[in-house]
């Protein structure tokens with residue numbers, strides 16, 4: 001039997017070794033690290049107003065439509081949703097759980113909501129009655145919250161969500177999203193006269209301009225070959241990373 005101090009020492013040593021074994025935390029910026037977002041069962045709600053749900057540690061719709069949805073608008077604008085793992089339970093030999101990822105939108109012209117569900121990518125489902133299991137989606141779809149979805153050349157407001165169909169003795173327990181930031185594809189029209197669409201850095205200069213990190217060098221140009229001063233570097237870095245200091249500094 002270990003004494004309390006000895007136990008504590010073992011525990012701290014274990015924590016330290018776990019910490020040392022990890023490479024590092026994913027960055028909150030840049031395109032090099034995938035982002036991981038967990039969606040608990042508590043986030044899934046019936047998509048139909050008459051529907052309810054049951055379950056502790058998991059959720060099953062009680063409506064005859066059996067559908068539950070969870071919003072995933074916490075994914076950064078412009079990131080690509082690479083993978084969704086739904087941790088589920090299926091104890092029903094007759095019925096299977098089905099899971100998907102989709103989008104709704106609000107028309108920017110009329111302001112009306114569009115309730116039509118558009119699934120993005122293939123659906124996945126359980127098979128047989130495996131008990132605790134998972135289903136996997138690999139959508140590889142960019143998450144863009146302002147984009148023209150009805151083809152009228154005006155960007156609409158898009159909302160993204162997970163959806164599960166939980167008939168019989170099946171339930172959703174958790175979902176894990178894997179996403180990656182990216183530098184957006186270049187727009188069709190150039191912002192700066194001296195960085196046209198065929199410029200080798202066109203995509204990246206456009207990304208800086210659209211993010212508000214640079215307004216160019218004046219006269220509608222960016223001056224791509226001009227040297228960067230230390231002052232300009234400070235603006236680029238501070239804006240790009242959203243650098244700040246505590247708000248309560250007197």
Ligand SMILES: [Ca+2]
Nearest residue numbers: 092095096128
């Ligand atoms: Ca089944």
Ligand SMILES: [Ca+2]
Nearest residue numbers: 148149150154
């Ligand atoms: Ca539109």
